Amino acid sequence: MTLASLVFLVAWLLALAGSFVPVIPATALLLLGAAAGVWIKGYAGPGDGIFLGVLVLLTLVSSFADNIAAAWGAGRYGGSRQAMWGAVAGSLAGLFLGPLSIIFGPLLGAFAAELLLLRRPVDEAARSAFGTLVGLLTGMAAKFVLNFVIGLWVLWRFWGQGPALF
Numbered sequence: 303m304t305l306a307s308l309v310f311l312v313a314w315l316l317a318l319a320g321s322f323v324p325v326i327p328a329t330a331l332l333l334l335g336a337a338a339g340v341w342i343k344g345y346a347g348p349g350d351g352i353f354l355g356v357l358v359l360l361t362l363v364s365s366f367a368d369n370i371a372a373a374w375g376a377g378r379y380g381g382s383r384q385a386m387w388g389a390v391a392g393s394l395a396g397l398f399l400g401p402l403s404i405i406f407g408p409l410l411g412a413f414a415a416e417l418l419l420l421r422r423p424v425d426e427a428a429r430s431a432f433g434t435l436v437g438l439l440t441g442m443a444a445k446f447v448l449n450f451v452i453g454l455w456v457l458w459r460f461w462g463q464g465p466a467l468f
Contacts, residue, residue, distance in 0.1 A: 306339035375437015381430040388415025
């Protein structure tokens with residue numbers, strides 16, 4: 303395994319773990335790891351330029367997929383912008399509470415935002431919180447899958463097997 307592959311592998315593993323933490327720019331970490339790997343192995347002209355350009359596009363797609371899924375879930379179940387921010391705050395607060403906080407943190411955060419900030423009835427707040435949670439988890443899953451596939455492609459490329467484009 304080359305140094306470029308090792309540097310990317312560390313960034314990829316951090317990005318995969320970061321796929322489940324809303325404030326960690328997981329896909330950007332993946333892109334930075336790949337760029338560092340290209341720099342370490344030595345930039346080899348247009349092929350590496352195309353490779354990095356495609357990675358930038360995939361990074362944007364992954365980021366938008368995450369945001370679109372979260373917004374879809376919130377909107378589908380009547381959630382508000384405050385519920386989305388409450389879900390993000392709940393997931394951050396839940397980081398210190400253990401592995402189940404990935405579910406309960408966003409759910410409770412969105413519920414509290416709907417209930418306390420918008421003064422919605424309990425049943426509406428619960429429905430909105432559930433939709434926000436569905437959206438966030440769908441976005442996290444989409445980001446994880448995209449980051450996993452992107453990572454495999456980059457490793458395949460670094461190991462000398464793959465072309466700049468699929």
